[in-house]
Amino acid sequence: MSKTTLAERLRLPDLGRAGQQLLVPAIAIMLFLGLWGLGAQRVQTSLGQLPGPVKAWEQARTLYQEHRAERDRAVAFHQRQEERNAARLQQDPDAKIQWRKYTGKPTFFDQILTSLITVAAGFLLASLIAIPLGVLCGMSDNFYQAMNPLIQIFKPVSPLAWLPLVTMVVSAVYVSDDPLLSKSFVNSALTVTLCCLWPTIINTTVGVAGVSKDLINVSRVLRLGWLTQVVKIVLPSAMPMMFTGLRLSLSIGWMVLIAAEMLAQNPGLGKFVWDEFQNGSSNSLARIMVAVLVIGFIGFLLDRGMLMLQRRVSWDKGAVLR
Amino acid sequence: MNAYLNIDHISISFPTDKGPLNVLNNVSLRMEKGEFVSLIGHSGCGKSTVLNIVAGLLQATKGGIVLENREVSEPGPDRAVVFQNHSLLPWLTAYGNVRLAVDQVFKRSKSKQERHDWTLHNLELVHMDHALERRPDEISGGMKQRVGIARALAMEPKVLLMDEPFGALDALTRTHMQDSLMEIQARLNNTVIMITHDVDEAVLLSDRIVMMTNGPAATIGEILPIELPRPRDRLALAENPTYNHYRAEVVKFLHERHGSHQSAAPRTEDSENKPRLKLAAG
Numbered sequence: 001m002s003k004t005t006l007a008e009r010l011r012l013p014d015l016g017r018a019g020q021q022l023l024v025p026a027i028a029i030m031l032f033l034g035l036w037g038l039g040a041q042r043v044q045t046s047l048g049q050l051p052g053p054v055k056a057w058e059q060a061r062t063l064y065q066e067h068r069a070e071r072d073r074a075v076a077f078h079q080r081q082e083e084r085n086a087a088r089l090q091q092d093p094d095a096k097i098q099w100r101k102y103t104g105k106p107t108f109f110d111q112i113l114t115s116l117i118t119v120a121a122g123f124l125l126a127s128l129i130a131i132p133l134g135v136l137c138g139m140s141d142n143f144y145q146a147m148n149p150l151i152q153i154f155k156p157v158s159p160l161a162w163l164p165l166v167t168m169v170v171s172a173v174y175v176s177d178d179p180l181l182s183k184s185f186v187n188s189a190l191t192v193t194l195c196c197l198w199p200t201i202i203n204t205t206v207g208v209a210g211v212s213k214d215l216i217n218v219s220r221v222l223r224l225g226w227l228t229q230v231v232k233i234v235l236p237s238a239m240p241m242m243f244t245g246l247r248l249s250l251s252i253g254w255m256v257l258i259a260a261e262m263l264a265q266n267p268g269l270g271k272f273v274w275d276e277f278q279n280g281s282s283n284s285l286a287r288i289m290v291a292v293l294v295i296g297f298i299g300f301l302l303d304r305g306m307l308m309l310q311r312r313v314s315w316d317k318g319a320v321l322r
Numbered sequence: 323m324n325a326y327l328n329i330d331h332i333s334i335s336f337p338t339d340k341g342p343l344n345v346l347n348n349v350s351l352r353m354e355k356g357e358f359v360s361l362i363g364h365s366g367c368g369k370s371t372v373l374n375i376v377a378g379l380l381q382a383t384k385g386g387i388v389l390e391n392r393e394v395s396e397p398g399p400d401r402a403v404v405f406q407n408h409s410l411l412p413w414l415t416a417y418g419n420v421r422l423a424v425d426q427v428f429k430r431s432k433s434k435q436e437r438h439d440w441t442l443h444n445l446e447l448v449h450m451d452h453a454l455e456r457r458p459d460e461i462s463g464g465m466k467q468r469v470g471i472a473r474a475l476a477m478e479p480k481v482l483l484m485d486e487p488f489g490a491l492d493a494l495t496r497t498h499m500q501d502s503l504m505e506i507q508a509r510l511n512n513t514v515i516m517i518t519h520d521v522d523e524a525v526l527l528s529d530r531i532v533m534m535t536n537g538p539a540a541t542i543g544e545i546l547p548i549e550l551p552r553p554r555d556r557l558a559l560a561e562n563p564t565y566n567h568y569r570a571e572v573v574k575f576l577h578e579r580h581g582s583h584q585s586a587a588p589r590t591e592d593s594e595n596k597p598r599l600k601l602a603a604g
Binding site: 212214215217218220221222223224228232233236237239315316 | 377398422
């Protein structure tokens with residue numbers, strides 16, 4: 001009888017630090033790609049066979065080439081316009097000159113940029129509202145009791161339920177002849193805001209309410225004013241919890257944004273996915289797969305970005321942040 | 323004559339499910355300027371409560387605190403506290419922690435440069451000027467407590483309140499800290515109330531030792547004046563019969579008479595018909 005336990009038998013050979021950090025994830029990704037390729041072959045859809053990793057990669061390159069081509073066209077357009085206008089000015093210095101913007105179809109990369117800007121706007125607005133609210137909730141029991149039912153009721157509401165309301169309210173309230181921000185942008189950003197308020201409020205509240213009583217006593221002995229106490233003691237102390245909330249909020253915001261863009265036809269990655277779905281060409285599914293992977297990867301990068309920010313501002317360098 | 327600090331017949335009760343719990347009963351103590359008083363007693367006897375009332379962090383139910391002929395009822399930097407667990411802000415350096423207090427207390431009366439110098443001066447006083455830029459989690463427990471003391475001293479308090487300042491330190495560090503504190507005390511002549519569990523520490527540092535009876539309804543059992551000349555040297559004192567006599571007095575109070583309110587406590591109206599006291603006496 002062998003005496004090795006199951007755990008010992010399953011243990012991988014010691015790969016060293018680099019091996020653990022690079023080799024193991026690489027193997028997992030290869031396995032995933034293999035399973036994806038094998039599985040996709042067996043699924044026939046009305047748009048043809050489900051694309052595997054190879055087709056998705058081809059489409060990713062195509063999307064990039066389309067983007068380059070579109071950019072070249074834009075450059076060419078502006079050059080032509082400039083030459084034309086220069087020629088007209090030479091003939092008649094008083095000639096009325098018109099400058100037109102190039103209005104090509106937004107490419108995949110344009111859509112990514114739009115989505116990023118939208119989520120950033122929505123998330124920033126939400127943080128500006130949620131952090132002060134959370135601080136107040138954490139510091140005043142009465143305020144917390146007043147806010148808590150509202151938070152609990154609105155927290156679970158799906159972005160798709162907010163969207164029609166936001167759209168109607170925005171079109172009613174946001175009226176201007178020459179809007180600085182397009183309505184579709186405001187719609188998506190506000191929907192993101194409404195959904196990413198809650199984790200930040202709740203976590204900030206918990207963080208602020210949990211400030212050590214000893215530190216509050218220090219502040220009382222020093223007779224720090226209310227604002228000084230918030231800035232010097234409460235906020236730094238609650239910082240780790242606040243960041244937990246902000247990270248949750250940003251991930252939720254990114255998920256919500258894609259849904260909002262799909263449903264409301266607001267420009268961005270969500271619209272890209274929806275357009276491809278409606279388009280229904282033989283390449284559509286592969287292009288959607290590219291979009292799915294890109295959405296996931298950007299979500300991951302956003303979270304890593306927040307983590308790096310958290311590490312920078314965190315005073316507790318010993319804390320393990322994941 | 324009015325005392326510098328007058329703890330005037332303070333009692334405090336906390337509301338509980340079974341009615342109010344009388345924690346302190348009629349505690350009175352008058353202190354002169356520059357006096358060093360230790361509070362000693364068993365755990366849970368309300369030593370910290372006395373200190374917190376003097377600090378203004380708790381409100382006495384009856385009685386009050388008079389400091390230099392003025393009643394004080396809320397916390398303030400004139401009664402700086404050295405907390406048992408140091409209570410440094412973990413995101414500030416040693417310098418930053420002291421500077422925060424200096425900036426707050428002297429924001430009008432000192433210029434920026436003066437505040438900087440004063441911060442450094444106080445950190446030098448506790449021999450922490452070599453670690454100005456270290457954060458609390460980068461320094462040892464004794465060093466943290468030194469910074470805590472520097473922070474309290476930097477407020478130029480009228481009374482320095484120390485809540486078991488060295489209780490969490492190892493024995494060797496503790497003796498260093500006690501020597502440091504004696505040296506600072508000799509230079510600055512602070513008025514100090516210190517809570518301690520340590521009999522040697524109490525005798526070594528104090529002008530008077532206030533021994534408290536067991537709670538609930540704890541009060542001052544006995545006050546022992548320590549008439550040993552200063553500066554005191556712990557090695558020389560170890561053989562000193564007077565020192566050992568004082569030591570024995572405190573130990574006797576704590577171990578022979580602990581909980582027997584009949585002999586130790588001045589009688590108060592309700593201290594005899596409390597059944598709970600019998601448990602403590604047994």
